[in-house]
Amino acid sequence: MENLQTIEKTRPEYTKNNVAFNKSLTKTILFAILIVSILTTVYFFTAGLINPESQLLVVILAFSLVAIISGLSISQINEENHFLFLLGVLLVINLAFIALATVFQGIGLITVILIILTSVSFSSAFFIDRGNSGIIVGIIAGALAVILNLLTPLPQLVMPSVNIILPALIVLIAIGLLTLTQLGIVTSNLRINLVVISLAITIIPLITISIVQSSYTRNLIENQTNQSLLLAGNQVAARLDEFISLNRDAVSKEAVLPVFSSYILTPPDKRVGSPQEQELILTLKSLKSKENSQFYNYGLLNLQGKNIYDTNIDRIGNSEATADYFVQPLRNGQVYISEIRFDDKNKPYLYFSMPIRDGQNQLIGVLRLEYDALILQHIIEEYMNLIGERSYPMLVNNFYLRIADTLTPNDLYKTIIPLRPEDQNAFRADRWLPEGSTEEISTNFPDFAAIIDNAQSNPFFLSIVREDDDGSAEHGAIVPLSNHNWFVVFLQEESAYNTNFNEQSQLLGVSAALISAVIGLIATLVAGLFSRPISDLNVIARKISAGELSARTKVTSSDEIGILGSTFNAMAERLQTVFSGLEDKVKERTQELAKQNETLLFRGSQLQTVAEVARNIVSTQDLESFLNDITALISTRFDFYHVGIFLLDDKKEYAILRAANSEGGKRMLAREHKLKVGQVGIVGHATGTGEPRIATDVGQDATYFDNPDLPLTRSEMALPLKSNNEIIGALDVQSTLSNAFTKEDIELFSTLSDQVAVAILNNRLFTETRAALEEAQQVHRQYLQKEWQTDIQERHNKQIVFSDNKVEMQPRNTSIEIDTVIKSGETIVQSQKLQDHNELVLYLPIKLRGQTIGVIKLRDLKSTKQTWSSDEISAVESIADQVGLALENARLFEQTQRRANRERKALEITSKIRATNDPQEMIQIAMNELKNALGTSKAQIILDTYQVDNTELSNNDEIIQEEEIEKAIPLSTIESPDPGPVR
Secondary structure: OHHHHHHHHHOOOOOHHHHHHHHHHHHHHHHHHHHHHHHHHHHHHHHHHHOOOOHHHHHHHHHHHHHHHHHHHHHHOOOOOHHHHHHHHHHHHHHHHHHHHHHEOOOHHHHHHHHHHHHHHHHHHOOOOOHHHHHHHHHHHHHHHHHHHHHOOOOOEOOHHHHHHHHHHHHHHHHHHHHHHHOOOOOOOHHHHHHHHHHHHHHHHHHHHHHHHHHHHHHHHHHHHHHHHHHHHHHHHHHHHHHHHHHHHHHHHHOOOHHHHHHHHOOHHHOOOOHHHHHHHHHHHHHOOOOOHHHEEEEEEEOOOEEEEEOOHHHOOOEOOOOHHHHHHHHHOOOEEOOOEEOOOOOEEEEEEEEEEOOOOOEEEEEEEEEEOHHHHHHHHOOOOOOOOOEEEEEEEOOOEEEEEOOOHHHOOOEOOOOOHHHHHHHHHOOOOOOOOOOOOEOOOHHHHHHHHOOOOOOEEEEOOOOOOOOOOEEEEEEEOOOOOEEEEEEEEHHHHHHHHHHHHHHHHHHHHHHHHHHHHHHHHHHHHHHHHHHHHHHHHHHHHOOOOOOOOOOOOOOHHHHHHHHHHHHHHHHHHHHHHHHHHHHHHHHHHHHHHHHHHHHHHHHHHHHHHHHHHHHOOOHHHHHHHHHHHHHHHHOOOEEEEEEEOOOOOEEEEEEEOOHHHHHHHHOOOEEEOOOOHHHHHHHHHOOOEEEOOOOOOOOOOOOOOOOOOOEEEEEEEEEOOEEEEEEEEEEOOOOOOOHHHHHHHHHHHHHHHHHHHHHHHHHHHHHHHHHHHHHHHHHHHHHHHHHHHHOOOEEEEEEOOEEEEEEOOOOHHHHHHHHHOOOEEEEEEOOOOEEEEEEEEEEEOOEEEEEEEEEEEEEOOOOOOHHHHHHHHHHHHHHHHHHHHHHHHHHHHHHHHHHHHHHHHHHHHOOOOOHHHHHHHHHHHHHHHHOOOOEEEEOOOOOOOHHHOOOOEEEEOHHHHHHOOOHHHOOOOOOOOOO
């Protein structure tokens, strides 16, 4: 009963005086809200009269509703209904703030702060016992305000006064709340404090992250836009470079066509109707059949600059002697690409020209390709909206003339800035500017011109590049052309960039609002659940955490809080009891963990060693070094006295020591130490039975072999090396400690021994395979060398020479360089400096499967280069490889043909012999056919017992009897008038 009375005394009571006081405060605040809402309604109503906007009607209605609910609450509020009225006022106030966020642009964050601050103020002043309600309303309203501010379907307004009034209102509410708190009129409990802190912890970082993310997003979108612009600019520049290079190359190739020089050299009075003119017409028709033929014309100019023929017949007979496209190619002898030139009618053209030479390489005229400059506009129009809507390419030359423009086509062929009078006169003299006043042929964008000047250091920009009512700027990237002194400017309107940024910002803002709302609601609910018990237990928890284990909380009730207090006290009692013996248990457990950790570390080291051995196995090729590395690695990692590897001999009678790490082991290696399989020591046991063996005390083990080279051994372990169930050796490990090895070691080292066995087997297979491969390669190289030596001798040491556009066989002209290349297989490069040029010589081997079978010799007698370039040498090497394969294929084909001819000839002779049954006639036919086939003057057939009458043979033929065999010439040495090979 005493406990219940104590609780009753500490519970807050609302007396009549307190209710009267709270009611008075409530009405005062409601009156202030009424005044502010009326003033706000009048303000926006006046603004709507001055600047009629339908969106303002939403704000006016919202604040009118606030005024109505506030006035109604002042007259009707009492002790029983005050919560509902105040909650209604809070709802309509938040609704009014939401209306502001919906109608006006860029005030979402300010509105959220106003809503949260108002909700917290209402909760602290009026909802002390129901604080969750007001805060939940504020959280939901704040999220709605942000979402509607970002995603409103209404066109939002911009009113600078709103951005001033709302922050001032925040300051006034904050000052009023702090004042009431200091006076004790407004109080807050733990639950509200927890919610406010949770919201602050949540919302402030989210706002910060949103700001940072917004800045990052802006930079990211700007970078992406810049890269897209640069990529698009590069694409347009590549297309224009391709256009220029294709026409440049085309004119260069077309100018050397004989038809042009032939027509120029034809006397003028004989050109009309001549075959040269007909051929010229046909050629130009063929050239005009290319793409975009409507944009260009061909013209043929003689050395006086007179147009003697043109696909535009209006140009024939005109003099173009002063044009740069005529003068420049004659001056430098190279193809010329002009700037945009304007004719007398201000029509722009682009020219490609190339000098024409006669058979003696003398200049006789110029081939001129004339393009309508609108071809450039036509080309870049294909790239409009390449990276999205409102993206435009532009082409500008080095004196700021727009030579192609898809953004402002009306400014085409106008300069970006007015040029100086002297520059205008100079460019007009060259026909590089159209006729007209400065205002007619120029615009005035000095910032844009400066950006083009600095394009090399910074290709990206944001600037105004056109005359527009709204003064909007364009993002752009500048890319220079490779084949001309022009610049591609790729532009995108800033509004397109802002659209992308706004979309990202909206997504980020909505996400942040939803996350904040969810976290705020969770924080509010959690605070309500935990604030009450935490308030009572907080002090005791602090004491116990400080070490005062005897501290206990007072249990004053039997409800959940009382049960929680009792449980807490029981826990504290148990904690005090356990803590006294906890130190000993912790120490004991720490020692056990340390021992287990040491064991695990040791086992980890073992496994790491096994892993390293496995890695070495993959790359091992040298067996001896591998075995030595394994013994050293195992000894170092496990601190073993001796590690040795035994391999069985070919007869599998002895296990021979092949690797060891210890000094004694090395002495044993020096004397070729070996053990009898199945008889001597535990190594003999392991290699004989195929089972691992441990000798825990080798001095007492029955199979111990007394070894003076290893006197300190006290325990030993031998494991068989098996590969495919075949024993090939043993791994021997010895330690200076007794009982150093366990069954776990056998399992671990068995894995290691299996890996070593696999490595040994792989090495043997690798060695055998490599030896077989080297032998096959050597035989093949000898075969190739022999075959090609024979082939060269058969061809009488001829060489193939290419000169003056013909190929011929000549006697082989060897040199020191050729012999050196054949012997070494290396390329030789020579260069000799003459008066006005260099003579370059390149000797390069022709290789076939590593065997040099010939040499390619290249000479450049009139080179302007210092030496052969690496690209040229690489190209010739590639050709030499293909030549080697082609020669080998040709040799094999020729060899096959010869063999087929021999087989055919033999078949023919056999058929003739079989045509008769008379042996004498068979022999006669055989001798005659052999003489004809071999081209010999004499043929002999040696018989054993068969007799042939010499009278039936010709004067130069004879059959040698058995007694004349020793005097006979073997068939393989029959002489022929032609010493060449039989084919």
